[in-house]
Every structure is written in C-alpha cells, then in structure tokens.
Amino acid sequence: MFSYILKRLLLMIPTLFGVMLITFAVTQFVPGGPVEQLVSQLEGKHGTGEASSGTSGLYRGATGLDEEYIEEIRAMYGFDKPVHERFFIMMKNYLTFDFGDSYFHNKSVIDLVISKLPVSISIGMWSFLIVYSTCIPLGIAKAVRDGSTFDVVTSTLILIGYAIPGFVLGITLLVFFGGGSFYDVFPLRGLVSDNWDTLPWYKQITDYLWHMVLPITASVIGSFAVMTMLTKNSFIEEIRKQYVLTAKAKGLSENAVLYRHVFRNAIIPLITGFPAAFIGAFFTGSLLIETIFSLDGLGLLSYESVLKRDYPVVLGTLYLFTMLGLIAKLLADISYVIIDPRIHFESVDR
Numbered sequence: 335m336f337s338y339i340l341k342r343l344l345l346m347i348p349t350l351f352g353v354m355l356i357t358f359a360v361t362q363f364v365p366g367g368p369v370e371q372l373v374s375q376l377e378g379k380h381g382t383g384e385a386s387s388g389t390s391g392l393y394r395g396a397t398g399l400d401e402e403y404i405e406e407i408r409a410m411y412g413f414d415k416p417v418h419e420r421f422f423i424m425m426k427n428y429l430t431f432d433f434g435d436s437y438f439h440n441k442s443v444i445d446l447v448i449s450k451l452p453v454s455i456s457i458g459m460w461s462f463l464i465v466y467s468t469c470i471p472l473g474i475a476k477a478v479r480d481g482s483t484f485d486v487v488t489s490t491l492i493l494i495g496y497a498i499p500g501f502v503l504g505i506t507l508l509v510f511f512g513g514g515s516f517y518d519v520f521p522l523r524g525l526v527s528d529n530w531d532t533l534p535w536y537k538q539i540t541d542y543l544w545h546m547v548l549p550i551t552a553s554v555i556g557s558f559a560v561m562t563m564l565t566k567n568s569f570i571e572e573i574r575k576q577y578v579l580t581a582k583a584k585g586l587s588e589n590a591v592l593y594r595h596v597f598r599n600a601i602i603p604l605i606t607g608f609p610a611a612f613i614g615a616f617f618t619g620s621l622l623i624e625t626i627f628s629l630d631g632l633g634l635l636s637y638e639s640v641l642k643r644d645y646p647v648v649l650g651t652l653y654l655f656t657m658l659g660l661i662a663k664l665l666a667d668i669s670y671v672i673i674d675p676r677i678h679f680e681s682v683d684r
Contacts, residue, residue: 339664346660351425353656357649358421367643368411368437373404411437424649433650438642443650446635453631456525457620460546461553462611465561470604472558473565478592480570488562496559501622504552508626512548520548523628549627553620565604572600602673609665613658 361367408414415423427434433443441449476485511519521527527541572578573596581591621633632651639647 339668342664342667346657346664349660350653350656354425354428354649354653355421357652358424361643361645361648362417364643367413368645372407428650428653431654433653434646436639436647437644439644439647443646446647447632447651447654450630450632450635453525453624453629454633456542456546457549457553457623457629457631458614460550461557462614464550464554465557466608466611469558469561470565470601473562474569474592474597476562476566477569477573478588480566492559492562495555498555500552500556500620501626503555504549504623504626507548507552521545525629549623549629552626553623561604565600568603569596569600572596602670605673606666606669609669610659610662613662613665 405414412420424434431444435442436446439446472488476488479485507520508522510516512522521544525542525545526538527533527545530538530541533541573592578591578596581595582588586594620631621637623629624631624634635647636651638644639651
C-alpha cells in the first residue's frame with residue numbers, strides 16, 4: 335500500500351505540471367490581457383483591448399501612449415520576461431504556495447480565496463450534508479420497495495428535479511418566496527442581514543440559516559437524482575446476490591439481512607466518493623446560484639477573473655483546486671482498502 339501511495343504522489347507531479355503548462359500556454363494567446371486592458375483604460379477606452387499580446391501589436395492598438403511607458407506597464411505585470419522564464423518562476427513560487435497578488439483586487443490570491451470561502455463553504459457543506467443524509471436513506475427505501483408505487487412516484491419527482499436547471503429553480507424561488515410577485519418570506523441576498531453583528535447569537539444562527547434556505551434548495555434539488563439512483567442500484571445489486579438468499583434461509587430477519595450484510599457491501603461505491611465530495615464542498619462555487627442570490631463566492635470570483643484576465647487568480651486557484659482534486663482521488667482509492675479489506679493495492683501493481 336505504501337508503494338502504491340508513493341507512486342500516486344509522484345504521478346501527481348507531472349499531472350499538475352501538465353495542467354498548469356497547458357493552461358499557461360493558452361493564456362498567452364488570449365487577447366485582451368491585463369496590459370491591453372490597462373492601456374485601454376489609460377486612453378479612456380472601455381473595451382477589453384483587442385490588440386495582440388506582442389509588443390508591436392500592442393503598440394498599434396495603443397496609439398497615443400509612449401512605447402517606453404507601455405514597456406513599463408509590461409514590466410509591472412511581469413510580461414517583460416520571456417514566456418518560459420515566467421512559467422518556471424510561477425511554478426517555483428507555487429511550490430511554496432506563493433500565488434502572488436491579484437491584478438485587480440489589490441489582494442494576495444490566498445487572501446482573496448479565503449475571503450470568498452464562507453459563501454462557498456456554506457453552499458457546499460449544506461448541500462453535501464443534505465444530499466448524503468437524504469439520498470442514502472431514500473435510495474435504500476427505493477431498493478427495498480423496487481417497482482412499488484413509492485418507488486415510481488419518488489423516481490418521477492427526483493427526475494423532474496434533476497431536469498430543472500438550478501438557476502431556473504433559483505429564479506422561481508425568488509419570484510414566489512423572495513418578495514417578488516407572491517410572498518416575501520425569505521431574504522433576497524447575502525449570507526446574513528446587514529444588522530447581523532448587532533443580533534444575539536441565537537438570532538445570528540437563525541438569520542444565517544434563513545438566508546441559506548433558497549440558495550441551498552436551488553443547489554441540491556438537481557443532485558438528488560444521481561445519488562439516490564446510485565444508492566438504489568447498488569443495494570439492488572447486492573440484494574440479488576446468493577449470500578442474501580442464504581442469510582434469509584438461515585432465518586435472519588429482513589432488517590438484519592439488509593443492515594448487517596447488504597449495507598456494508600452496497601455502501602462501498604458511495605463511501606469511496608465521500609473524500610472527493612467532502613473536499614469539493616469546501617471549494618465548490620456555483621456562478622449562477624451566487625449571481626442570482628447575490629453571494630460573493632468562488633464561482634463569481636473565478637468568472638470575473640477569467641473576464642478580466644486576472645491571471646494570478648486564474649492560475650493560482652487552478653493549481654490549488656487541481657492539487658486538491660488529485661489528493662481527493664488518492665483518498666478515494668485508500669478508502670476502498672479501508673472499507674473493503676478484500677481489495678489489495680499489490681494486485682493493482684502487478
């Protein structure tokens with residue numbers, strides 16, 4: 335097991351390097367970079383800049399500014415160095431988690447990500463807890479009652495929820511319950527109210543939970559179908575195996591067979607996805623949900639960073655999230671062995 339983990343850790347290095355190299359190369363050919371945007375602003379333009387990333391093309395698109403001044407701007411953003419040198423300097427800094435400063439927010443990338451985490455954690459963690467705590471019991475109940483009216487009705491409902499885009503549901507919820515055309519029940523925006531700091535602690539908790547109702551509802555409805563059907567199919571597959579018939583023939587009750595034998599085997603595919611889902615809950619940002627409910631989280635930050643060509647934020651967060659994703663995959667593999675001792679990494683190595 336140790337050798338397998340070591341191999342996976344070593345494999346992360348070229349994987350992470352390759353992802354960063356491809357993304358960095360793509361950013362070099364995207365027009366309207368930070369230099370072009372600043373030059374356009376200095377000239378009183380409001381576009382994003384359409385000049386090419388080369389010096390001569392930049393100068394043609396920036397008529398009226400000194401070429402020396404443009405070179406100073408390039409040096410300020412670090413674009414005065416060759417492409418390969420900039421890439422290796424960036425990767426060297428990233429090894430120590432130095433992601434630099436945002437071009438437009440006047441903050442370090444780390445501080446910027448941390449400031450956006452409360453929104454993303456709130457949405458991600460509540461969605462994670464609600465989906466797992468609801469879908470696993472529901473999936474088990476559907477597997478036990480496979481083909482019944484309960485199974486058909488619940489399948490229909492969750493598939494309808496799956497078919498409705500989250501942002502459409504979010505807008506609908508706002509119209510009906512956010513003071514739109516019908517009822518003014520839930521707040522429209524933010525994690526908490528403006529006077530949250532002045533409230534007693536128990537009202538602060540209530541206020542926070544009240545703000546979370548609509549965005550969480552819009553986030554989780556579409557997630558029920560996949561987890562519920564995965565749970566149902568996993569349990570049905572185990573229920574139909576020979577050892578279940580043997581256990582029933584020995585006189586064990588339905589509950590004893592289900593929870594002593596079937597449960598620990600059927601739950602393996604669900605638990606092994608737990609590490610990735612848990613880590614993702616901290617760093618998942620939904621652009622549309624955050625925009626609809628005026629929540630300033632990682633989804634909105636990523637979108638704005640791409641539009642503004644804020645490369646330190648784009649590349650820094652990509653590096654961080656890619657590394658976390660690779661670690662989550664490794665934890666998922668390790669969880670297989672912990673949950674099911676029949677699996678050995680030595681057999682995989684051979």
